[in-house]
Amino acid sequence: MVLRHSYCLVAKWFISRIVLFDYFLLSLQDLFAMRSSTITALIEKNPQEDITNLLPDMPGDLETFEVVARFCHGLEPNLSTKNIIPLTCLAVYLGMTETQSKNNLLKKTSHFFHTRVLLSWDETTKALQIDDSLVLYHSAKIGLLDECFEAIVSMALDDPCLLGEPLKNLRYRPRPNTRRRLFVDDEHLINLPLQIYEPLVHKMIHRGVPQEYVAASVCRFMEKWAFFHKEDGHKISTYSKRQVIEAVERLLPAEKGVVPCTLLFEMLRYSIFVEADIKCRSGLEFRIGMQLDQATIDDLLILYQGYAKDAQYDVECVRRILKHFYANFNSSNVSGLNRVAKLTEGFLAQVASDKDVDISTFVWLAEITVSTSFGIQSSSDGVYRAVAIFLDTHRHLTDNEREYVCRVLECQKLSAEAREHAAQNRQLPLRVVVQVLFTSQLQLRDTIAREVQNGDDRLRKLKEEEDEGNQVKVGFGEEDFKMEKKKIRTEIVQLESECQEMRKSENDCCGRKKRVGVWSEMKRKFGCVGSSMDNCNCQVKKKKVHPNMKIM
Numbered sequence: 001m002v003l004r005h006s007y008c009l010v011a012k013w014f015i016s017r018i019v020l021f022d023y024f025l026l027s028l029q030d031l032f033a034m035r036s037s038t039i040t041a042l043i044e045k046n047p048q049e050d051i052t053n054l055l056p057d058m059p060g061d062l063e064t065f066e067v068v069a070r071f072c073h074g075l076e077p078n079l080s081t082k083n084i085i086p087l088t089c090l091a092v093y094l095g096m097t098e099t100q101s102k103n104n105l106l107k108k109t110s111h112f113f114h115t116r117v118l119l120s121w122d123e124t125t126k127a128l129q130i131d132d133s134l135v136l137y138h139s140a141k142i143g144l145l146d147e148c149f150e151a152i153v154s155m156a157l158d159d160p161c162l163l164g165e166p167l168k169n170l171r172y173r174p175r176p177n178t179r180r181r182l183f184v185d186d187e188h189l190i191n192l193p194l195q196i197y198e199p200l201v202h203k204m205i206h207r208g209v210p211q212e213y214v215a216a217s218v219c220r221f222m223e224k225w226a227f228f229h230k231e232d233g234h235k236i237s238t239y240s241k242r243q244v245i246e247a248v249e250r251l252l253p254a255e256k257g258v259v260p261c262t263l264l265f266e267m268l269r270y271s272i273f274v275e276a277d278i279k280c281r282s283g284l285e286f287r288i289g290m291q292l293d294q295a296t297i298d299d300l301l302i303l304y305q306g307y308a309k310d311a312q313y314d315v316e317c318v319r320r321i322l323k324h325f326y327a328n329f330n331s332s333n334v335s336g337l338n339r340v341a342k343l344t345e346g347f348l349a350q351v352a353s354d355k356d357v358d359i360s361t362f363v364w365l366a367e368i369t370v371s372t373s374f375g376i377q378s379s380s381d382g383v384y385r386a387v388a389i390f391l392d393t394h395r396h397l398t399d400n401e402r403e404y405v406c407r408v409l410e411c412q413k414l415s416a417e418a419r420e421h422a423a424q425n426r427q428l429p430l431r432v433v434v435q436v437l438f439t440s441q442l443q444l445r446d447t448i449a450r451e452v453q454n455g456d457d458r459l460r461k462l463k464e465e466e467d468e469g470n471q472v473k474v475g476f477g478e479e480d481f482k483m484e485k486k487k488i489r490t491e492i493v494q495l496e497s498e499c500q501e502m503r504k505s506e507n508d509c510c511g512r513k514k515r516v517g518v519w520s521e522m523k524r525k526f527g528c529v530g531s532s533m534d535n536c537n538c539q540v541k542k543k544k545v546h547p548n549m550k551i552m
Contacts, residue, residue, distance in 0.1 A: 035104060037095030043153055059089040059134040068094070071105050081126045088137035097484065099207055101212045113144070118151045121162055122503035125152065129213045130195050136195065145196070150201050152189075157208050163189070164220055166212035167260055190221045194240075194247055197221060201251050211253040219263065222248045226270060242274045251282045264288045265299040272302070272314075285317065289324025297346040312354040313440060318347065322368065341373040345382030352390035359401055362390055366408040380413040391427040399429060404521045405434045411439040 002421060033040040042054045064086045079087065091106040098104055127150050130135045131135050139145050156162055185309040189197060204214055226244040228437045245267065252259060253517045268284040288295070302322075323338060348369045351357055369383055391397065397405070406429060414422065422428060477551070 033457050034093075035072050035094075035096050035101050037100040039094060040100070041095075057134055059093055059132065060086040061132065062468065064181065066088055068096075068105065077105060077108060079109065079389060081117055081123050082129075084117055085115050085130060085139050085144055086135045088144060089135055090143065092142050093138060113147075118147060121155050124490060125192065128192050128200075130196065145317065149200050152200060153204050153207050153209065156204055156213070157207065160210050160213040162207070164216035165212040167219060167263070168212065168257065168260075168381065178535045189217055190224045192246060192380065194225070198247050200252065205251075205253075211255050214251070214260050215253055215258045218248055218251045219259065222267070238274055241270075242276050245271050245276050246280045247281045249276075252283075252287065254290075257294075259287070259395045261288060261291050261294040262296070262299055264291075265295065265302070268317075269302060279526055285321050286324050290328055291320045292321060292325040293339045295343060297343060297350060300343065300347045302348060310358055313351055315351065315357075315361055319365075321547070322372070324370075337372075341369075342382070344369045344372050345386065347385040348383070351388055353393055355393055357390075359394075359397070359405060363405060363408060366405075370408055370410070370477050379415055379418075380410045380417050381418045384409055384414055384418050388425060388427065389420075390426075395427070402427070402429050403431065411435050412443075414439070416440075509538070 033043055035518050038055075046054060064083060067077050067083065067087060068090060079088070087107070088109040091104075097106040098107055109140060113127075119127060128145075130139065136145075180208075189200070192200070200219065201214060201318065204547070205211075222244060226241050226248065249271070264284055265450075266285050268281065268288065271281050271284060292406055300318055302317050303312065322340075322344065328334065346364075348365055352362065353366060366383060366386065369386075370380070373380070374383075388410060390405060409421070410433075416419050419440050423440070425433070428436075
């Protein structure tokens with residue numbers, strides 16, 4: 001692809017030289033000399049030589065030179081976003097300034113560039129799509145690239161959404177087929193060549209454009225230029241893809257959570273596939289390790305790309321990622337540690353089914369899994385499951401080898417279901433089965449003792465509650481007795497007061513004092529009048545009483 005592109009540039013260059021030579025054969029050098037100070041100086045110094053040999057490294061292609069030739073003939077130049085930078089570079093190279101001629105080409109291109117291109121995001125990014133290395137060199141030399149970069153960065157600072165939606169707002173789900181696309185192709189920065197895109201993004205980062213938007217643009221760029229799509233007609237060499245993925249790793253922010261963990265794993269797989277340098281792969285592994293708690297088991301299944309087929313998965317790469325995670329984990333929340341522990345158990349189970357994994361690698365990875373779950377998970381069922389799968393897959397192992405594999409098991413941390421399965425697993429060594437049964441007996445004894453103790457505690461608690469209830473009932477009866485006694489005393493006092501009032505009124509009616517007993521007074525109050533009351537000389541009218549109502 002690179003050779004074909006170079007061949008096209010060389011062909012266009014020779015064509016432009018021929019056209020230029022033809023113009024001079026037609027005696028048009030005077031027209032060029034009127035507009036170009038460079039050609040004027042060359043003609044004066046070398047009147048007998050071919051001018052075309054005296055213009056090395058002239059920027060632009062055939063179409064660009066045709067626009068200049070038409071302008072020298074007095075026609076208005078056809079300026080567009082696509083040719084404005086090559087025309088400006090060629091105008092500067094030929095010295096087509098106002099000093100040489102009024103309303104010269106450089107003035108017209110500069111006016112169009114500043115008024116029509118730099119004020120628009122789309123126009124600026126389209127103008128930067130430069131394929132010619134000479135144009136790129138001259139545009140950087142005369143400052144056109146810096147002006148475009150400054151305009152784009154200023155617009156990105158005002159509206160970061162121009163770079164694309166942040167990746168954390170997108171639900172990224174990788175697809176297994178080659179037609180996978182993360183983003184929709186557009187006319188934004190992702191169409192720029194790498195030699196322009198990388199310094200532009202570096203300038204954005206330096207000027208403080210939000211990292212999540214920069215990461216969105218970088219990942220879109222990687223999707224277009226690194227991931228190969230035959231249906232899109234992208235024919236990119238492996239060398240170019242390697243350059244792109246290495247540049248993307250340099251441009252990605254190091255902040256945690258800006259790029260989804262699944263996408264980082266895909267970048268890592270791709271960097272291994274195109275044989276990117278070790279710095280690129282190490283940087284991706286570090287970013288993955290910072291947020292490993294967001295990964296899935298499928299993410300860890302990185303295929304081994306070595307020449308020797310000793311294993312199907314790259315276990316060493318996973319070990320480095322785990323090392324980065326635990327070295328940089330500083331949160332007080334242990335939920336991330338729990339997720340990583342379960343993740344390593346699932347990965348161990350996947351590796352156990354690989355027939356090419358040797359014993360030492362599996363045991364080493366199992367020990368890492370046990371260490372990651374130490375103090376976090378109370379059950380080691382995941383490790384037992386992986387060991388059972390490994391022994392079932394590698395049935396050719398000797399007794400000593402099976403003993404060596406089972407040394408990572410912790411029987412006291414197995415659940416009842418796992419112990420029951422282990423007791424019936426014929427692939428386990430006899431010593432391990434006996435240890436499992438012994439552990440089951442010990443736990444059964446502890447369970448029975450605990451249940452008996454709990455039963456005694458419940459009986460003791462019920463008895464204490466019953467005693468407290470009786471005390472409450474007794475206390476309640478004494479209170480009622482006291483209240484009843486107080487109520488009777490109050491009624492007696494009231495009766496005595498009423499008797500005194502009745503005695504006083506009787507003395508007032510009879511005109512003399514007569515001692516009357518309390519009982520007689522009470523009989524009188526209730527209508528029980530005796531014979532003594534008949535002899536009373538008071539003028540009070542006696543109440544008629546029915547004979548049947550007379551008290552005997």
